[in-house]
Amino acid sequence: MIIKETIKEVYQHQENLLAGADLGIERELLANINFSSNHVLIISGIRRCGKSVLMKQFLHKKLSSCSFLNFEDPRLDDFELQDFIKLEQIIEPQKTEVIAFDEIQNVAGWEKYIRSKQDEGQNLILTGSNASMLSKEFGTRLTGRYLRKELFPFSYSEFLQFMKTEPGTESLSIYLDTGGFPEFLKNGDEEILYHILDDIIYRDIAVRYGIRQHHVLRQMAIYLISNSGKKFTLNSLLKILNIGSVRSVADYYSYFEDSYLLFSVPMFSYSLKKQLVNPRKIYSIDTGLAGTNSISLSKDFGRKLENLIFLHLRNAHKNLYYFSDERECDFVISEKGKVIQVIQVCLSLNPDNFDREVNGIISALATFNLDEGYLITFDQEDRLEKNKKLIHVIPAWKWLLNGK
Numbered sequence: 001m002i003i004k005e006t007i008k009e010v011y012q013h014q015e016n017l018l019a020g021a022d023l024g025i026e027r028e029l030l031a032n033i034n035f036s037s038n039h040v041l042i043i044s045g046i047r048r049c050g051k052s053v054l055m056k057q058f059l060h061k062k063l064s065s066c067s068f069l070n071f072e073d074p075r076l077d078d079f080e081l082q083d084f085i086k087l088e089q090i091i092e093p094q095k096t097e098v099i100a101f102d103e104i105q106n107v108a109g110w111e112k113y114i115r116s117k118q119d120e121g122q123n124l125i126l127t128g129s130n131a132s133m134l135s136k137e138f139g140t141r142l143t144g145r146y147l148r149k150e151l152f153p154f155s156y157s158e159f160l161q162f163m164k165t166e167p168g169t170e171s172l173s174i175y176l177d178t179g180g181f182p183e184f185l186k187n188g189d190e191e192i193l194y195h196i197l198d199d200i201i202y203r204d205i206a207v208r209y210g211i212r213q214h215h216v217l218r219q220m221a222i223y224l225i226s227n228s229g230k231k232f233t234l235n236s237l238l239k240i241l242n243i244g245s246v247r248s249v250a251d252y253y254s255y256f257e258d259s260y261l262l263f264s265v266p267m268f269s270y271s272l273k274k275q276l277v278n279p280r281k282i283y284s285i286d287t288g289l290a291g292t293n294s295i296s297l298s299k300d301f302g303r304k305l306e307n308l309i310f311l312h313l314r315n316a317h318k319n320l321y322y323f324s325d326e327r328e329c330d331f332v333i334s335e336k337g338k339v340i341q342v343i344q345v346c347l348s349l350n351p352d353n354f355d356r357e358v359n360g361i362i363s364a365l366a367t368f369n370l371d372e373g374y375l376i377t378f379d380q381e382d383r384l385e386k387n388k389k390l391i392h393v394i395p396a397w398k399w400l401l402n403g404k
Helices: 004-019 028-032 051-062 083-091 110-119 136-141 156-163 169-178 182-187 191-209 214-226 234-241 246-258 272-277 287-292 301-316 354-367 396-402
Strands: 040-044 066-070 098-102 123-128 146-150 262-265 280-284 320-324 328-335 338-345 372-377 382-386 389-395
Touching: 004 066, 004 083, 028 051, 040 051, 051 066, 051 098, 051 123, 066 083, 110 123, 156 169, 156 182, 156 396, 169 287, 169 301, 169 396, 182 191, 191 214, 191 246, 191 287, 214 234, 214 246, 214 262, 214 280, 214 287, 234 246, 246 262, 262 301, 262 320, 280 287, 280 301, 287 301, 301 320, 301 328, 301 338, 301 396, 320 354, 328 354, 338 354, 354 372, 354 382, 354 389, 372 396, 389 396
Parallel strands: 040 123, 040 146, 066 098, 098 123, 338 372, 372 389
Antiparallel strands: 262 280, 320 328, 328 338, 382 389
């Protein structure tokens, strides 16, 4: 519980900051956000990827009046559900077009208050660093009346704009090393990337879920981001990391996904059972974060490139798979139950890997009855034809900008 005077002090301070906020470069996601009356707009994503700035861009450019409160402010650490009554006495919701709450998951039971305000017809915008904000329970409470947008660290095109540089292999190489966290790109201090990982492990996971074995969480997180692009199973993690039980491994991994630190891609199969029992491939939210916190990945540009292509695809498509029979293809994109595209990623095509890379995508094209696919490289460009199938070989920097 917090006294009203403290809440008022924080609110007024943040209101002044909002009025003079540096909005930075306009995020690409902003163009896709259209506020709908009587719907809660939720912007979720990993901490420090720019959600607050995106919210402020939205408030400045698309709204005439709003009230804003960021719950990351340490003065609000003891804010409880009943304190929203005090807040309303300060902001007077009936006089504002929208109420915006940043990192609202820090308040226990927040969804009860949001549902009550929604029932009153109040327009609301929320941000949060945890995907469980949209858990089944929360979705039920809002009865489907919410719009969800996910924000990632800077894309390659946003990176170019932020860094004021040109597209090409040189800028792509830098981007693979640095990733897209705005604060890190601005300051260049690797401590920022260490702290982001620590905050996720300790604040977003250990504290929230009451996990005392911090070192186990960190060990598992480092292992997974060090193996971006590789396959894993829960049982294999159990054996390698010697964590208590498969249930513990599954829980820890789900926490990493909820916090947007990691993603996994299943093997494509029309059988859900086969998807569940086969290994999944692991990817990190950011190549800079992964490389900085992992010695083994720091200079592996091949796996970084594959991770980067995954992030670009994941931003546009929810149903991603990898293909595997006797050969493999990195990405299969499915929409409405139908495979629409296959993509292979290779740092560079050479005589040693040519057959493996090409035959993998050809096999996937044949399986899904597609005529053409894409093979993304670092800097090679070509057109290959085999078995009446066409493969577009495209440099990654071109492909990322064209939005394929």
